[in-house]
Amino acid sequence: ERMIFLYTLRARVSEEIHRIYNSELLHLSQHDALTTISNRRTFDEMMMVFYQQTRADQTALSILFIDIDYFKKYNDFYGHQKGDEVILAIAKAIKSAIRHMDFVARYGGEEFVVLLPATDAHGAYAVASNIYKAIDGLAISHANSLVSNNVTISLGITVYRGEEQISKEELLSIADQALYRAKQLGRNQIYYQSLRNTSVI
Secondary structure, three states: HHHHHHHHHHHHHHHHHHHHHHHHHHHHHEOOOOOOEEEEEHHHHHHHHHHHHHHOOOOOOEEEEEEOOOOOHHHHHHOOHHHHHHHHHHHHHHHOOOOOEEEEEEEEEEEEEEEEEEEEEEEEHHHHHHHHHHHHHHEEEOOOHHHHHOOOOOEEEEEEOOOOOOOOHHHHHHHHHHHHHHHHOOOOEEEOHHHHHHHOO
């Protein structure tokens, strides 16, 4: 009976370890290793969910693309370890500035993306302003920035209202254009790009 008990116990422990291992693997596949927020793969999945839901409900989905200004200059001057600390701090600031219903992911490198379901342009600008202020409040020194003494961000916004003629890929392209425009106009600012006044590149 003792042997049966030990074998049963070992099987249970082994099963629990296997469950934890699989759960950890799932977490690692869905989250960015540095920031622990969602990664690009999870963003792609969530973007499809939000896109389809917005189209079905005819609500508004706002998309925010965020880029750290002159981040390469920061890395070159302060080193990559300090650069990683900045990315981590900004990820936390973004997460603390959005609502529980919103979604944030590290899109790649020093770029982040935020999805704001059921949020129009006014609501999106309010959230974008909160993010901008949160990062400004970090007051991280950036001696090589050309726009400020501290680390700043450029932020592009667009809003999708379920338009059937706009694909998910086109929508992301327009949001990316909004970010590009914010950078083109001098960085350290928020730029809103309407879908109605855009030709998709």
